[in-house]
Amino acid sequence: MMENYSYKYLIIGGGMTADAAARSIREIDPNGTIGLIGDDNDPPYARPPLSKALWTGDEALEDIDLETSETNLTMHLSRTVTKIDRHNKKVIDEKGIKYSYEKLLIATGGTPKKLPKVEEEGIIYYRTLSDYKNLKKLVDQNKTFGVLGGGFIGSEIAAAIKIFKPDAEVTMIFPETGIGALIFPKKLSNHLNKYYQEKNITVMVEELVTSIKKLDKGYLVETISDKKLKFDTVIAGLGITPNIKIAEEANLEVKNGILVNQYLQTNDPDIFAAGDVALYHNPSLDTYIRVEHEDNALMMGELAGQNMTGKKNSFDHLSLFYSDLFDYGYEAVGILNSNLYMVEDWIDPLEEGIVYYLKEGRIQGILLWNVWEKVEEARKLITESGPFTPEDLKGRIK
Numbered sequence: 431m432m433e434n435y436s437y438k439y440l441i442i443g444g445g446m447t448a449d450a451a452a453r454s455i456r457e458i459d460p461n462g463t464i465g466l467i468g469d470d471n472d473p474p475y476a477r478p479p480l481s482k483a484l485w486t487g488d489e490a491l492e493d494i495d496l497e498t499s500e501t502n503l504t505m506h507l508s509r510t511v512t513k514i515d516r517h518n519k520k521v522i523d524e525k526g527i528k529y530s531y532e533k534l535l536i537a538t539g540g541t542p543k544k545l546p547k548v549e550e551e552g553i554i555y556y557r558t559l560s561d562y563k564n565l566k567k568l569v570d571q572n573k574t575f576g577v578l579g580g581g582f583i584g585s586e587i588a589a590a591i592k593i594f595k596p597d598a599e600v601t602m603i604f605p606e607t608g609i610g611a612l613i614f615p616k617k618l619s620n621h622l623n624k625y626y627q628e629k630n631i632t633v634m635v636e637e638l639v640t641s642i643k644k645l646d647k648g649y650l651v652e653t654i655s656d657k658k659l660k661f662d663t664v665i666a667g668l669g670i671t672p673n674i675k676i677a678e679e680a681n682l683e684v685k686n687g688i689l690v691n692q693y694l695q696t697n698d699p700d701i702f703a704a705g706d707v708a709l710y711h712n713p714s715l716d717t718y719i720r721v722e723h724e725d726n727a728l729m730m731g732e733l734a735g736q737n738m739t740g741k742k743n744s745f746d747h748l749s750l751f752y753s754d755l756f757d758y759g760y761e762a763v764g765i766l767n768s769n770l771y772m773v774e775d776w777i778d779p780l781e782e783g784i785v786y787y788l789k790e791g792r793i794q795g796i797l798l799w800n801v802w803e804k805v806e807e808a809r810k811l812i813t814e815s816g817p818f819t820p821e822d823l824k825g826r827i828k
């Protein structure tokens with residue numbers, strides 16, 4: 431007989447959002463049963479250290495475990511939900527096991543994008559704890575590393591490898607003109623190219639990888655400009671695709687994410703979605719956004735958990751995000767997109783300053799580049815409707 435399970439609260443996904451939701455449910459409802467189904471082999475852990483603190487030595491593996499079991503929930507790990515049966519309020523996993531729910535949270539996050547037409551095994555599309563463990567071993571053994579992608583993951587992993595193993599030969603390859611070019615002003619992004627080169631990382635800009643072939647040892651990477659590069663290890667950080675399939679097949683409303691209202695409910699009021707996978711209307715920005723950052727995962731998870739217990743709290747949080755690039759670091763709120771109109775307010779040019787991202791005079795996002803403890807001020811400014819001129823903004827956050 432197939433085992434079946436029944437929970438008052440059921441969470442699909444075993445990431446940071448799931449952990450935050452389980453904790454907030456438990457705070458309000460000490461006895462309601464909570465089940466979590468996650469296809470990762472590991473119980474929920476913090477992802478940001480995978481590309482930072484675990485490499486710098488600031489954190490060890492045991493520090494990143496979120497200790498979700500403290501919430502007295504039942505975890506079903508290495509299990510993939512393949513179907514949500516809304517009619518019978520059950521979800522079904524790949525083995526046909528059924529789990530019934532009263533309230534369901536979809537916190538399925540995202541899956542790394544892969545290079546089109548590259549089938550070779552062993553390329554690390556970096557996201558999970560097992561990716562970290564795998565890469566760590568390869569960094570110990572190998573010398574040359576090709577890092578594809580110039581965004582968050584690519585820039586952090588390239589730095590992490592170099593910090594951990596200074597004699598590693600690290601090459602970054604990406605199609606944009608500079609590191610972080612999709613979010614930073616051009617001058618800052620160009621400055622980062624130089625900065626990474628000073629750290630002995632080869633930075634290949636405006637390069638598209640056209641093929642990767644596995645060799646006896648390592649890989650041959652070919653680019654659109656006919657470069658042929660050999661690496662022992664190839665790591666890719668090309669962004670993620672939100673895991674919306676099971677929601678879509680259950681006729682929940684999806685776009686580039688699972689659409690939720692201010693209470694984080696989908697179009698089925700007993701089904702909630704939160705974290706990287708959820709698309710919601712942010713009142714400060716007056717637009718729909720899907721955010722792929724830790725603070726959003728934690729705050730959305732917490733609020734979804736509360737509302738699963740019957741509360742009606744609105745999600746209006748404007749999340750913060752951060753990154754570390756060698757000795758540089760930043761925090762940011764709202765939308766950072768270098769296609770927006772940018773006002774740069776440098777305290778020390780390219781070393782310390784604030785960048786405002788505007789659309790029709792209204793602030794969409796604020797970058798605090800090596801500027802600390804200003805997140806609340808930045809959030810408050812974004813809630814002001816403006817319109818702002820560059821002169822209004824210069825010196826506004828000090």
Ligand SMILES: Cc1cc2nc3c(=O)[nH]c(=O)nc-3n(C[C@H](O)[C@H](O)[C@H](O)COP(=O)(O)OP(=O)(O)OC[C@H]3O[C@@H](n4cnc5c(N)ncnc54)[C@H](O)[C@@H]3O)c2cc1C
Binds near residue numbers: 676
């Ligand atoms: C290396 C790395 C570094 C990062 N650094 C930062 C940072 O510095 N700052 C920052 O703000 N953010 C950072 N982030 C982003 C942040 O970690 C994410 O926003 C956050 O972890 C999202 O949490 P989540 O629970 O919503 O999704 P996920 O972490 O993606 O978790 C979802 C889980 O659900 C599982 N799942 C999916 N589908 C199913 C299914 N059908 N059945 C069962 N399980 C399923 C997935 O396998 C996964 O384990 C980083 C991310 C990575 C990968």
